[in-house]
Amino acid sequence: MRKVKYLNNRDLLKQIHISKNSFSSYTDDDYHRFDIILPSLEKVNRLTIAEAKRNQADRIGKAAYEAARMSGDKKTKLAQVTPDWRKIEKTSLVFRIMTFDHIPKAPGRKRKTKTIADEHERCNFPPFQHWKFDENDNLVCVGKSHWEGGMQNGSFSKGHGRVTEELGRMFLKLADRYGTRSNWRGYTYNDEMRAQAVLQLSQIGLQFDESKSENPFAYYTAAVTNSFTRVLNIEKKNQNIRDDILQENNLNPSFTRQNENVFKEDKEKLAEFYKSIRRPKADY
Numbered sequence: 001m002r003k004v005k006y007l008n009n010r011d012l013l014k015q016i017h018i019s020k021n022s023f024s025s026y027t028d029d030d031y032h033r034f035d036i037i038l039p040s041l042e043k044v045n046r047l048t049i050a051e052a053k054r055n056q057a058d059r060i061g062k063a064a065y066e067a068a069r070m071s072g073d074k075k076t077k078l079a080q081v082t083p084d085w086r087k088i089e090k091t092s093l094v095f096r097i098m099t100f101d102h103i104p105k106a107p108g109r110k111r112k113t114k115t116i117a118d119e120h121e122r123c124n125f126p127p128f129q130h131w132k133f134d135e136n137d138n139l140v141c142v143g144k145s146h147w148e149g150g151m152q153n154g155s156f157s158k159g160h161g162r163v164t165e166e167l168g169r170m171f172l173k174l175a176d177r178y179g180t181r182s183n184w185r186g187y188t189y190n191d192e193m194r195a196q197a198v199l200q201l202s203q204i205g206l207q208f209d210e211s212k213s214e215n216p217f218a219y220y221t222a223a224v225t226n227s228f229t230r231v232l233n234i235e236k237k238n239q240n241i242r243d244d245i246l247q248e249n250n251l252n253p254s255f256t257r258q259n260e261n262v263f264k265e266d267k268e269k270l271a272e273f274y275k276s277i278r279r280p281k282a283d284y
Helices: 009-021 046-070 165-179 190-207 216-248 255-277
Strands: 024-026 036-038 095-098 128-133 139-145
Touching (some): 009 165, 009 190, 009 216, 036 046, 165 190, 165 216, 190 216, 216 255
Parallel strands (some): 036 095
Antiparallel strands (some): 024 139, 095 128, 128 139
């Protein structure tokens, strides 16, 4: 049987996109799709416009190809349903601009500001705006993240959206599958590790920046690894404290501490043995 991956980047990116849209406002529902991500409006030029057209053509082609496969058509090829990017109108392109221009300032939130994000209100994911060309070839703003209402008469808001239920199930599945790995499943506090991982994912889940990477699976896996390791270090520290208290009261510590003491004694005896049989250096 063909091995099926329980999570993939395409599904994760889709749910991340839907979740972020719930915190955003657009002049039209179709403008939530973007064709390219840029750091500023100054980067909109002939080259980035051509790249955006290619991205849109690829997206349209893949959607048509998947629809044909779902309908049972296995003869249709991807190249046949992918439009020519040169024929795509510039007015149909949507540019995602990563910016804090619409985020209110928050003086005093941090003593020392290292990045531009420290000067504004804290957001649950990097803020952005969507721009497109109108009929007069002028760039107009058609969408803002962390926003409610119109582009001109709306207001900043970061509490009206929510993470999709599907993305939440993905977080649970990722933590559960990671907890079954051979180097983690033997611990008695494995449930605490999974719970800490799910809590961490719920906090940083939307902080994934699509402009820097297209691999959210690696981003989330690193967060889960750090959560498991954090719980392990805390439990080890607590166990050492318990063993110290037991030894101070002339009681037997845990088997881990006893084995450590035995291993330490054997290591010292072995070192003394090798030291006793070591030959002196020859004099030449």
